[in-house]
Amino acid sequence: MSSLDITRLDTGSAEFDQKLHQKIAWDDSIDPKVQETVREILDAVRTEGDAAVLRYTASLDRLDAASVSDLQVSRERLDRALDAIGADEREALEHAASRIRAYHEKQRPESWQYEEADGTRLGQRVLPVDRAGLYVPGGKAAYPSSVLMNAIPARVAGVSEVVMVVPAPDGELSDLVLAAAVIAGVDRIYTLGGAQAIAALAYGTETVPAVDKIVGPGNIFVAMAKREVFGIVGIDMVAGPSEILVVGDGTTDPDWIAMDLFSQAEHDEQAQSILVSPDADYLDRVHQSMEKLLPTMERAEIIRRSLEDRGMLIKVASLSEAADVSNRIAPEHLELSVADPDGLLAEIRHAGAIFMGSYTAEVLGDYCAGPNHVLPTGGTARFSSPLGVYDFQKRSSVIYFTGEGASQAGRTASVLARGEGLTAHARSAEYRLRS
Amino acid sequence: MSSLDITRLDTGSAEFDQKLHQKIAWDDSIDPKVQETVREILDAVRTEGDAAVLRYTASLDRLDAASVSDLQVSRERLDRALDAIGADEREALEHAASRIRAYHEKQRPESWQYEEADGTRLGQRVLPVDRAGLYVPGGKAAYPSSVLMNAIPARVAGVSEVVMVVPAPDGELSDLVLAAAVIAGVDRIYTLGGAQAIAALAYGTETVPAVDKIVGPGNIFVAMAKREVFGIVGIDMVAGPSEILVVGDGTTDPDWIAMDLFSQAEHDEQAQSILVSPDADYLDRVHQSMEKLLPTMERAEIIRRSLEDRGMLIKVASLSEAADVSNRIAPEHLELSVADPDGLLAEIRHAGAIFMGSYTAEVLGDYCAGPNHVLPTGGTARFSSPLGVYDFQKRSSVIYFTGEGASQAGRTASVLARGEGLTAHARSAEYRLRS
8 A cells, every 4th residue: 555645634723724725825827938838829819810720720730721711610520420329328418407407597688677656668688699709729628528518508698609729739639528518519629739729710701600608618828818808798707726625524434435536636736625624533434435436547647646745635623614724725625524415505605616515426416417517727716616607698677767767766867967077967867857 | 059079870781890999999908007006006915914004005195094993984973974965965865875775675586496206305595795895986086876876785695794994095084975885885995096905805814804705996007906806705897988779769858868868978978979870860959958057067168078989879770770889889888768669678688677667867867766776888898787686695505315315316327427537536436326
């Protein structure tokens, strides 16, 4: 059994606050060279359109094409992908898609309106964005689950067209990713990646239509490009490393918890796995499980690096204190692996997704529970939300005043406008006053 | 009568698309010197706290204080402000606040949960952010209406503490702004401004508490500082120049429309006022009204500059085409000043707020209709929404699987995880399978 050197903290220690702070700190400062490269690419695509897209795709993905239309994935290729995957994979994708769809349908906000006594009507109108763009990473990080999680909410929102881009370095494309796109209802797919794909979606080219919202994960160039085009189009949050925080009271088999922590850690070395418990023995037992199971893992080296660099086992005085620690961290994923998860939930204020009880492994949320797996990271759950149907919609206020209503409201508006020194505002209201 | 040189366009002209595009284009590129200054200030406040805040406040606002607590506005000062304003102003603020509150209360999303046949429960929990920060500009741009529009949605959302910052250059503070803060239910106010105020709210100092969300308008330094701290805290959208688009069929008195266009134009030279009509005579008559009324306006020079630089009178073939033009521009404010606004509304897809019929002057929305006056500008209404209660809340997904439910979902998760090469994910699900 190989030893695993994971940080132990105790809220009873005087240095706890400082050590916790150090351990959760994450440097997301931007490399100016990346920024410069990305700005160059964005600028080229904005001014040259298809020509620049083809040039970067040839040089960066080693994919030559005579035109951008040639990079659109054909119906035949999609059918081939559906045939190529296993029957169990097809069934799993469809099962996941139907659960994700069902959950997101509950999320759809409705337009509303109310009328006042004098006939004044006030309302809020909710409409989908016209067109959404979905970035899907290629190569090793080609995740069909990510296609489902990003495309289905757009479809449920009523977006007219969902355009997907996925790089195909050396022409390589994942059948599972293509199959997921068909099942999720994506309208068209271009084999484009990197900042050039984001630029094409944001500005539009002769071939790629400009979209109103871009979602989906990507490498540092993609993330930077999304930041840069924000304002021209909407974007989802730029995600940091993935995190899980498990609160355990000893109810759940230590092997299960060890594997839940591994499932975050295997993403990459920067991922963060934290176990919080009032039971020191339980922390020991989970630690032993991790040492026992680690050598059996395919991604053992990534898991070890992640756990030794960023993992924590935190001893608290009580489950309430565990909730406090969790609220300070505002984790992306929170497992309440305790006997009474509903009781503890009442004390939780900030988390992207909350997994209740021993059976609700976080991994179920990654694939098929129904809720979205695109979640706020790095403490941003304090103020932001899972990706949802609402991200593909926007609201407009609707205001209708009768003559009588406009006269009453106009008096108030006139006083306030004059108080602010805005006399055109005041006179615009005063024209509508009744004596 | 002075002539007013305002651009005339006609959708029937071959150059229409290009000319429209030129006229709505807006350069929001960032001055690197501003960025550098802002980063310096943010860095100083982050590392030095109160000391840096005091230093910048002394040098930039000429306001000396021994401590940041001395910059907190006292209860006595607030009471004095309430006494100092006129009874009509007090009444107008209270009338506006109560209408804004009533509208925003309808906007509050509810948590929900549903249960499946095997006992699996899925839900979405909606909670307020813990603490919100509200930036209010000082000096000439001190708008009490802005205090109401930013603070009331936070209060309705259930935010525990609303902290306001407002610069007091040379100690000068607006009684109307302070009175509005009391009426809106702001918890504490510091006389701080600029990037140093944003830094204090984002990072917290010994005295100013860190907040989770920062909202409110400000100058270029404030806007840049908000962009920079985004990710550490949430921010509202960074607003561009204000715009109005009026669709008129000839129903409304030309003087009224002229004044509605002036009311945007008087904000600043960059504001944009557009009238769209199928009736060329009506465009002429509104143009004549503008020429007649312009000399009577207190801000005539700003209005003229705005209208001559950025204003447009657009002739369309039909009201449907007017809706198309409006959808392309996606204006912040849209007046449907027509006989049948409900009929036309069905064709509108993108606008921040929509004002229906002759009596519903846009100015009523600025102050007291009820809906928010913080709206998406520069075409961002294609994908973003008015400021609302939802901006001060965040959602968490809640997932509870029974043993039976986890076993079923686990099979799907296991297949998909193995398809993605994530075996710790797969094994975490497989532990929970029942044979």
